[in-house]
Amino acid sequence: MTDEDFMSIALKEAKKASLHDEVPIGAVLVDPKSGRIVTKAHNKSEHTSDATAHAEVLVIRKACQKLKAKRLWGLDLYVTLEPCTMCAAAISFARIRRLVFGAEDIKGGAVINGVKFYEQQTCHHRPEITAGICREECGHILKDFFKQKR
Numbered sequence: 001m002t003d004e005d006f007m008s009i010a011l012k013e014a015k016k017a018s019l020h021d022e023v024p025i026g027a028v029l030v031d032p033k034s035g036r037i038v039t040k041a042h043n044k045s046e047h048t049s050d051a052t053a054h055a056e057v058l059v060i061r062k063a064c065q066k067l068k069a070k071r072l073w074g075l076d077l078y079v080t081l082e083p084c085t086m087c088a089a090a091i092s093f094a095r096i097r098r099l100v101f102g103a104e105d106i107k108g109g110a111v112i113n114g115v116k117f118y119e120q121q122t123c124h125h126r127p128e129i130t131a132g133i134c135r136e137e138c139g140h141i142l143k144d145f146f147k148q149k150r
Contacts, residue, residue: 001035003100003130004133004134006037006076006100007028007078007080007100007133007134007138008134009026009028009040010027010028010040010055010078010079010080011080011102011137011141012026013026013027013028013041013042013055014026014042015141016042017042017043017044017055018145020046020047022042022043022044022045022046022047023043023142023145024042024043024080024141024142024145025042025043025142026040026042026043026055026079027041027042027055027056027058027077027078027079027080028040028059028077028078028079029059029060029062029072029075029078029096030075030076030077030078031074032074032075032076032097032098038063038066038067038075039063040059041058042055044058054086054087055079055080056077056083056090056091057086057087057090059077060077060090060091060094060096063094064094070094071094072094072095073095073097074097075097076097076098076099077096077098077099077100078101079099079100079101080101080102080103080134080138081101081105081138081142082101082103082104082105082111082112082113082131083099083109083110084105084109084110085110085114085115085117087110088111088117088118089117092117092118092123092124092126092127093124095125097127098127098128098129098130099127099129099130100129100130100131100133101130101131101138102132102133102134102137102138103135103138104131104132104135111129111131112129
């Protein structure tokens with residue numbers, strides 16, 4: 001499968017979030033060697049009353065439990081929006097090999113915008129970054145969601 005195929009699966013997760021009145025962000029964790037999806041998740045902050053229930057954090061938690069490991073060496077994370085600082089840190093702590101995201105987040109992103117977490121000297125692990133996969137579709141789902149809120 002291609003980056004676009006895995007991002008399409010992350011977009012399906014984002015659409016699930018939107019159906020539950022959550023900010024539509026989806027994430028998929030993949031083993032690139034086998035092409036197998038390890039786990040997937042979408043935002044659940046509103047539903048769980050948990051500010052940390054971002055798609056990236058949830059997918060990392062699920063994978064760690066499933067694999068009985070605190071490090072996710074060699075795995076790739078696909079997420080529809082550029083991760084925030086909290087999620088960028090979680091990705092680093094989990095030692096994810098590669099981060100692939102769709103839309104940039106100029107206000108809240110922390111990878112190529114904002115604090116640029118992986119460029120900081122205090123960052124212990126820097127994943128390989130691929131930005132802009134399915135950028136338009138990833139951006140539209142968020143714009144449509146917030147347009148409905150106004």
